[in-house]
Each structure stands twice: as C-alpha cells, then as structure tokens.
Amino acid sequence: MKNKSKLIFLFILSLTGIFMPGEEVLAQDRTPFTVNVTAGGYRDSGGYRKKYDYASAAVTPNSGIYGGIYVTFRVRFATGGGIATDYRDYSGHYRQYLPYYSGLAIAGEDYYLAASMDAGQSRNSATVKGYWAP
Numbered sequence: 001m002k003n004k005s006k007l008i009f010l011f012i013l014s015l016t017g018i019f020m021p022g023e024e025v026l027a028q029d030r031t032p033f034t035v036n037v038t039a040g041g042y043r044d045s046g047g048y049r050k051k052y053d054y055a056s057a058a059v060t061p062n063s064g065i066y067g068g069i070y071v072t073f074r075v076r077f078a079t080g081g082g083i084a085t086d087y088r089d090y091s092g093h094y095r096q097y098l099p100y101y102s103g104l105a106i107a108g109e110d111y112y113l114a115a116s117m118d119a120g121q122s123r124n125s126a127t128v129k130g131y132w133a134p
Helices: 002-028
Strands: 031-038 042-044 057-063 071-077 088-090 096-098 110-116 125-133
Touching: 031 042, 031 110, 057 071, 057 088, 057 110, 071 096, 088 096
Parallel strands: none
Antiparallel strands: 031 125, 042 110, 057 096, 057 125, 071 088, 071 110
16 A cells, blocks of 8 residues: 555656646746837837746737737847847737747846837737736
8 A cells, every 4th residue: 555655646746747837837928918019119018027947938919919910029138138039920819939049048037028010000009918928
C-alpha cells in the first residue's frame, strides 16, 4: 500500500509539472489593456508588464477590431522603447503569439504593448480592448 501511495503521489506531481506552465501563462494573459489607435500612428497600451518567463508574448483583443479593419501589435522594452518582437496584424478577436527576437525574452525585464493602424482602412481609428502577457 505504501508503494501504491508513493506512485500516486509521483503521478500527481508529474501532472502538476506538466500543466503548471500553461496555467501560469494563462494567468499572465489576463492583464487587461485598452489602446486608442488612429491611422498612421502608434500608441502604447499604457503601463508596463514584467516578464516572468522566456516564452512568446500573447495578445488577445476582445473588442474594437471588426468591419474589415486590422490593428498591428508588437512588444517593446519599457526602458528606451526598443523593439522586442516583430509586429503582427490582428483582424479579429483571437489570441496570437509574438515571438521575441533572439535573446530579447528576458525574465525580470519590463515591456509594454504597442499598437498601430495603417492608413487607408475603412475606419481611421479604433479603441481596442483585450488581454496580454509579455
């Protein structure tokens, strides 16, 4: 019976190790953002976020992108505003990942989310709300 209990404990411990990182990312992805973006310019989402891992950033807009428009997101360093990820266009309300450039996903570093909107779209501004994790 003692060996069986030990085996069950090790099994539960292994499941925790497998599933915990994913839940940690989901918890970080719950930080809300609101950004008012206009065509031809870029804005930041306001506020910096500390990175706790070396994974890609996650962005999930849940309102403000509709009617054929798209908004472009990228992650920048809080200090100096340097570029940490490539940009990615969003045209709907779903999560996308922004992989960091090599060596720039730094645990403990502060980042912010930047958004831009190209001119020539059917709308010239948008207020985008959602969630992100650096």
